[in-house]
Amino acid sequence: MIIDKSAGIDTFVSLRNMNMAKPSETTSIEAAGNRLRNAGYRVTRQRLSVYAYLQTSQSHPTVDDIYTGVRSEYPNISPATVYRSVGSLVDVGLVKPINLGHAATRYDASPDEHAHFRCIACNGITDVHIKDTPDATDQLKRFEIIGSSVEFYGFCSACNRDRSTNSATHAESN
């Protein structure tokens, strides 16, 4: 379960009482609307379209990417609306943020427990299915854990090919 850090204790309680989607179950758009409504969010077609877009996207898009993707269907949608919609979806646990330090946060609507591979050259993120997620150890007991993520990083095959081509070019010029 992911809870936005800015979410107050009321949200935390309502999240716990809510029917959280079990892993591997995709939440229908209708159920997503209900969950938002129960948490006190206004449910609009635009807000739901952001969720629908995230459900179909495999690329772990940024808010900007989502805005670009949704705008074809909703030409009047504003970046601020997309930003707020994503925030509400994170708040109710339908979407997980992937925090990448100084790079723009990416978003993931996959309900499956999974890890990520991130290419450090092109920032592409690929889902990786892993058998076990790490257990919270005793050392974590004194912290309030709001989520966990497993990330592998390195070079994707396309970037790796570019790298070997480049090093070959360098070798020739030396």
Ligand SMILES: [Zn+2]
């Ligand atoms: Zn890459």
Ligand SMILES: [Zn+2]
């Ligand atoms: Zn993912």
